[in-house]
Amino acid sequence: MTPAAQVSAAIEILAELAERRRPAADAIKDWGLSHRFAGSKDRASISSLVFDALRKRASAAFLMGSDAPRAVVVGALRESRGLSVEEIAALFSGEGHAPAPLTDEERERLAAATLEGAPAHILGDYPEWLAERFAAAFGAAAAEEGRALAARAPIDLRANILKASREDALRRLAHLSPEPTPLSPLGLRIAPPTKGRGPALTAESAYVKGLVEPQDEGSQLAALLCAAEPGEQVLDLCAGGGGKTLALAGQMHNRGQIYAFDDDGRRLTPIYPRLERAGARNVQVRAPRGKADVLADLEARCGLVLIDAPCTGTGTWRRHPDAKWRLAPGALEERIAEQQELLDKAPRFVKAGGRVVYVTCSLLIDENEAQIARFLEGHADFSAVPAEEAAAKAGLPELTQFSSPHGAGFRLTPLTAGTDGFYVCVLKRG
Numbered sequence: 001m002t003p004a005a006q007v008s009a010a011i012e013i014l015a016e017l018a019e020r021r022r023p024a025a026d027a028i029k030d031w032g033l034s035h036r037f038a039g040s041k042d043r044a045s046i047s048s049l050v051f052d053a054l055r056k057r058a059s060a061a062f063l064m065g066s067d068a069p070r071a072v073v074v075g076a077l078r079e080s081r082g083l084s085v086e087e088i089a090a091l092f093s094g095e096g097h098a099p100a101p102l103t104d105e106e107r108e109r110l111a112a113a114t115l116e117g118a119p120a121h122i123l124g125d126y127p128e129w130l131a132e133r134f135a136a137a138f139g140a141a142a143a144e145e146g147r148a149l150a151a152r153a154p155i156d157l158r159a160n161i162l163k164a165s166r167e168d169a170l171r172r173l174a175h176l177s178p179e180p181t182p183l184s185p186l187g188l189r190i191a192p193p194t195k196g197r198g199p200a201l202t203a204e205s206a207y208v209k210g211l212v213e214p215q216d217e218g219s220q221l222a223a224l225l226c227a228a229e230p231g232e233q234v235l236d237l238c239a240g241g242g243g244k245t246l247a248l249a250g251q252m253h254n255r256g257q258i259y260a261f262d263d264d265g266r267r268l269t270p271i272y273p274r275l276e277r278a279g280a281r282n283v284q285v286r287a288p289r290g291k292a293d294v295l296a297d298l299e300a301r302c303g304l305v306l307i308d309a310p311c312t313g314t315g316t317w318r319r320h321p322d323a324k325w326r327l328a329p330g331a332l333e334e335r336i337a338e339q340q341e342l343l344d345k346a347p348r349f350v351k352a353g354g355r356v357v358y359v360t361c362s363l364l365i366d367e368n369e370a371q372i373a374r375f376l377e378g379h380a381d382f383s384a385v386p387a388e389e390a391a392a393k394a395g396l397p398e399l400t401q402f403s404s405p406h407g408a409g410f411r412l413t414p415l416t417a418g419t420d421g422f423y424v425c426v427l428k429r430g
């Protein structure tokens with residue numbers, strides 16, 4: 001396919017997404033199935049165009065004076081890719097499978113329109129209904145935080161210390177030019193591709209042999225702040241695919257026991273091969289079994305209960321730019337209710353002196369500091385561990401700089417920490 005035909009395909013897919021609220025990856029996959037002539041490189045280029053347009057959907061629409069898919073793609077080619085009017089005009093030639101030529105108005109806007117005077121949610125490319133919540137979380141930095149969330153994310157990996165040091169992993173992957181991550185002592189970072197496909201990581205022998213695991217640096221830090229110790233009894237209450245479970249198994253050097261639970265058994269499916277590949281041997285997966293209380297024996301036994309809570313995922317928009325436009329207010333309310341339920345459930349399993357670590361990949365106060373404040377009101381035997389103390393316990397005193405200005409816990413954002421957005425709070429019993 002020509003680059004211009006790829007642009008046409010991206011516009012077509014965005015039109016489909018505007019009609020049906022569905023993940024962009026699904027729409028791209030379906031498009032590929034019904035256009036068999038498109039090769040894998042074409043599909044990667046189209047996918048990258050669609051995601052770039054979604055990253056900049058609000059600002060591109062503002063620039064072009066229209067939120068039609070074509071306008072968004074035209075605007076995003078300027079905003080995301082930095083193309084000139086002539087470069088964009090060359091793609092919109094109207095020839096063959098190229099989109100229709102630029103109109104005079106489109107040309108004028110591309111040449112002269114600016115974002116001056118645009119409100120923060122346009123400058124930061126996030127939904128208008130979240131504007132108040134972003135202002136509460138970030139104040140005057142809301143637009144800048146939004147812009148950082150609209151950028152492409154790097155590929156972060158965690159060295160699996162059960163099998164390799166970070167130095168080993170860096171050497172093994174040297175052909176991908178990884179850099180050590182600045183905050184996590186276990187992290188490796190590969191720059192994001194400017195367009196098209198990134199490296200085929202799962203084909204790397206370092207991955208196949210379990211020396212590295214893809215995990216955003218923020219997620220690595222959340223796991224490190226758990227400060228799990230060898231020999232501890234740990235309940236991972238929302239284990240899902242096991243990203244944090246694996247990190248905890250490494251921290252514990254395979255000693256002690258991790259119980260990995262998720263109330264949706266299907267979500268646990270990937271954990272089995274991942275544990276195998278990582279060489280994690282201290283994990284018992286406790287899949288739900290109908291109405292049976294599969295965690296009954298853990299009552300008051302755990303030194304650590306991790307709640308990696310279901311959330312709106314506002315911190316992960318760099319990786320899922322379509323999610324920000326699909327998120328609806330009702331979903332936020334549902335997540336808040338689930339988070340409260342989990343926070344109320346966790347103390348049952350915590351022994352005296354033990355801790356609960358509450359984590360979300362959201363940046364909204366309602367899902368984070370407000371949840372912790374509510375929890376502490378109802379659980380007088382728990383207190384939030386001050387950020388300085390929690391950071392020191394994790395051996396990462398520099399994380400104190402990310403202590404939340406809105407209450408207990410840590411806030412990491414792409415702008416301030418260069419990670420996905422994460423909230424982490426360590427709560428101690430007694």
Ligand SMILES: C[S@@+](CC[C@H](N)C(=O)[O-])C[C@H]1O[C@@H](n2cnc3c(N)ncnc32)[C@H](O)[C@@H]1O
Binds near residue numbers: 239244261264341
């Ligand atoms: C953020 S994801 C977990 C990600 C995982 N810990 C990781 O690092 O890969 C949240 C998980 O919570 C699970 N969940 C939602 N409500 C739950 C509940 N009441 N009890 C246990 N798990 C729950 C979801 O099924 C989902 O897998």
